[in-house]
Amino acid sequence: MLFNSLDFAIFLPVVFILYWFVFNRNLKHQNLLVAVSSYVFYGWWDYRFLSLIIFSTILDYWIGRGIVHTSLPKQKKILLWISIIINLGFLGIFKYYNFFIDNFRSAFSFLGYEINTNSLNIILPVGISFYTFQTLSYSIDVYKGNLKPTNDFIKFAAFVSFFPQLVAGPIERATNLLPQFYKRRRFSYExxxxxxxxxxxxxxxxxxxxxxxxxxxxxxxxxxxxxxxxxxxxxxxxxxxxxxxxxxxxxxxxxxxxxxxxxxxxxxxxxxxxxxDIAEFWRRWHISLSTWFRDYLYIPLGGSKGGVLIKIRNTFIIFIVSGFWHGANWTFIVWGTLNAIYFLPLLLSNKNRNxxxxxxxxxxxxxxxxxxxxxxxxxxxxxxxxxxxxxxxxxxxxxxxxxxxxxxxxxxxxxxxxxxxxxxxxxxxxxxxxxxxxxxxxxxxxxxxxxxxxxxxxxxxxxxxxxxxxxxxxxxxxxxxxxx
Structure with a gap:
């Protein structure tokens, strides 16, 4: 369902009226309405892809509970990696499988070997890059102890599928959005x-x-x-x-x-x-994604605390990965690399926060x-x-x-x-x-x-x-x- 469509112009007032005038006395009912409305909103494109977001929701809900209920660090890490591998695995299959297969075939063809590989005729689920990163942030924050896992599946489902930002962000952190589903909301005219x-x-x-x-x-x-x-x-x-x-x-x-x-x-x-400057640009552009990569990739890699080579390596990694996140095409990778080249002189001269x-x-x-x-x-x-x-x-x-x-x-x-x-x-x-x-x-x-x-x-x-x-x-x- 598109924001700039007649469908949404009807959908939004209906949900708004139900939310504030029918289910306003019961927080659980409000959250359930949000979750159901979000599934309707997402399923409007293709109801078959609802199974993916529901699976990711169930997976990370139980991963979060599993992490907090085990006292063994090794088991906690195993659970975290299960979440990372499965979530990124779905993203890789739907978004990047054909890219890697086509480039694998081209590489062997360049060397003089012809191999037969089949591409997948698959449709990219709308918003998969956004809600995948949102559920991953939950599992990672629970693992790091930054967030207590929720025991309420409805609240968690509403958090993952929240329809206003489900398809194209902002990529919300569980530490910010999930607690809001626990608080009673009161209508504010202002x-x-x-x-x-x-x-x-x-x-x-x-x-x-x-x-x-x-x-x-x-x-x-x-x-x-x-x-x-x-x-x-x-x-x-x-x-x-x-x-x-x-x-x-x-x-x-x-x-x-x-x-x-x-x-x-x-x-x-x-x-x-x-x-x-470019550093300021990236603090102001797609802030939810930039800060996601900063907190969950750049800082764990060492950030800017290492030597010059470490700084250069980490800068190129975060920008190239950011480019690749946008799409399975070499154009996006070059776009990310180019922004890394723009950014490096500022970082190395300590002018990136001027x-x-x-x-x-x-x-x-x-x-x-x-x-x-x-x-x-x-x-x-x-x-x-x-x-x-x-x-x-x-x-x-x-x-x-x-x-x-x-x-x-x-x-x-x-x-x-x-x-x-x-x-x-x-x-x-x-x-x-x-x-x-x-x-x-x-x-x-x-x-x-x-x-x-x-x-x-x-x-x-x-x-x-x-x-x-x-x-x-x-x-x-x-x-x-x-x-x-």
Whole structure:
């Protein structure tokens, strides 16, 4: 079920009414409603994949209980590894099996040996990378003693399958979300209004900006061999805007929806395109995944405490694994490697934590130095996103090669062909202005001075709703991160 669909527009109010007006007196019934509603939400795509998430839920529920009820460290470790191997095993089969088989076949073919191997004709379950990491964090935290295992299966099932963030995050930690299922939730008008405001902004980013940028970005990437470098750069720029608005838009809707039900999810984006260096960018982009890899991979490997070679090794591991998490394609691995290369000079010079605060925190506009820092970081990010979007390494290399050719200085006359509209350019500029002046809040509309007036506020909300209705496509448009 898509957030930007009529199905969800009906589903959400129904669940909301049942949650607050029918089951509001019994916490167990509320949690059961959340679990059942989440299974309906997930099964809307393909009910067959419900068996996977239910199996993972049962597995890690019993693993958690098993770890705490055994006093032998060796048995605790065995139980943890059972959870890791089975969960990552499912992820490996559904997401990476064909990738490894195809590359195994290609490697032997390169050496002059032809082998017969069969690929699997399987569909990638939606959200498997997200809920797999969520259940793994539970088992690991129980093993480390950071969390007491739950004895309530309904609460645990609701935590694993919580529908607002089930499909594309944020990847919640059990230490944050699971305890919220133990507390009685009371309806808060203020919290609900805040949630609706964040949902509105998320829909604007997805429907108005991301989906419309996608039309032109897709055309340019699919016809890159016929277009000059200037147009290809515009295509990369549009995809850079698209992927941020698409993914952060999903996170805004997820967090806002959670607020409607009295839950607080972690912040997943913190205005990353206003970053002054790559280290700051990765502290602000997909925060739930970045911190997951930091806590469960980077720090256990030694983090930044070892010598130079250890720091380099750990940096490349975490970025390459992060790239591979996104998809079974060499383009994602190169994308991760490229970001590691960007990050290393900052780490080795101890400058990776230079920019911890908000850019231009006490000013309305950035300084000239900050402006150039943001521009440089943004250009590096655009370059990396080309690998992320390209169909193959050859496609990415040819795309970049054309951008770096003299055709970059040719007028992008082909824009007449793709029909890039001035209204979209205006909306993109408007979007960045709102993000800039709202950068001190949890999301753009959370802390904007000109929205203090009630008349202006409601006029602005009406304008956003109008734009969403005007630019919404009649056919359903998936979120980019559903494929991961």
């Amino acid at each position: 919290n609900s209004v805040n949630g609706l405001r964040q949902i509105l902004w998320g829909l604007f980013k997805k429907v108005v900006i991301a989906d419309n940028c996608a039309v032109y970005a897709n055309y340019i990437f699919e016809n890159s061999l016929e277009l000059p470098g200037s147009t290809l750069f515009i295509g990369a720029l549009l995809f850079t805007i698209q992927i941020y608005c698409d993914f952060s838009g999903y996170s805004d809707i997820a967090i806002g929806t959670s607020r409607l039900f009295g839950f607080n999810l972690m912040k997943n984006f913190a205005f990353p395109y206003f970053s002054r 920019n911890l605060g908000i850019v231009a925190e006490n000013n309305n506009m950035p300084s000239l130095k900050e402006l150039f820092q943001m521009l440089g970081t943004f250009l590096l990010t655009i370059f990396a996103w080309i690998f992320f979007r390209a169909e193959s390494l050859n496609h990415a290399i040819s795309y970049i090669g054309e951008i770096l050719s003299w055709s970059l200085f040719n007028p992008p006359s082909s824009l007449d062909v793709i029909g890039l509209k001035k209204i979209l350019i205006f909306l993109i500029v408007l979007f960045f202005m709102i993000e800039w002046f709202g950068r001190k809040g949890d999301y753009a509309l959370d802390n904007i001075i000109f929205l203090k007036s009630k008349l202006v506020r409601w006029g602005f909300y009406s304008f956003i709703v109008f734009l969403i209705g005007m630019f919404m496509y009649t056919e359903k448009t998936n979120f980019i991160y559903f494929q991961f």
